[in-house]
Amino acid sequence: MAFVPDQDLYRFMLRGYHVFDERIPADRLRDMNATIDDMDARDFDPDAYPGVAIERRDGEDGVRIQAVVRNIIELDPAFGALIDLDYVLPWVVTLLNRPPRITENYGYFRDANRPADYHAVRDGGQTRNLNHRGSPQIEMVKLVVPLADQNADTGTLSVIPGSHLVDMRPPFDLDDAEALPELRILDLAAGQPAIFTENLYHAGYPGANMTRQRRTLFFSYEPSHHADWVVSPSDECVARCTPRQRKLLRRPGRWHEDWSAELQAIAESSPRGR
């Protein structure tokens, strides 16, 4: 059974990204923003938040440009609840085409623009996008969740659609968003998730008129044998999660978990009945 409609899957394979119609509920967004307000008030002090890894980046004038908070699911259960969203999970399982695990979970909290630095994990199609049967087989699917509206004014995620299919590094200045051809600047509502293949050239688009901190969460899904990047969730954090979430947080290994029962349950409970 197909858990992602063929037409949607085809569009993803062509563009390299998908924007969901669904939204994170407003009360959960409010809780997450309140947690980040608190961190911001403490200047993202690493000592105040021992469960997470905080990387601050300051400008030449010493003023903070951004803080990256890794392992953000340890901060509050509201963040952990995002790792297995019913409408995202079928995409992740279908696109990886192997049992998934979460290898990264982090938030970017950006107070000013920085060099855009367009990048992909690998250059385009040099990593296969399809397996020997012609089914999608992507190496990393990334979920993006904006905590407030994001667009060309505020700063947002931008991508070069289709660049995951091309075996070429874009021959342009990768710090100059205006120089890149076909750039798509995503217009996302607060709590409107998107996914993309990390093989797609992408970067934060510098906001033309940033009036408040840009807050974005990222979750990386990779095949089960891929190790965590930078930092791993604690055993206590994993123990607090649901069985389905724990399946995504298992330590790396070449296991052969079957996800069809979970996807079938989602399909049966979905209002669209798929």
Ligand SMILES: O=C(O)CCC(=O)C(=O)O
């Ligand atoms: O700022 C952004 O939206 C892009 C972040 C990014 O490219 C990444 O975390 O891999």
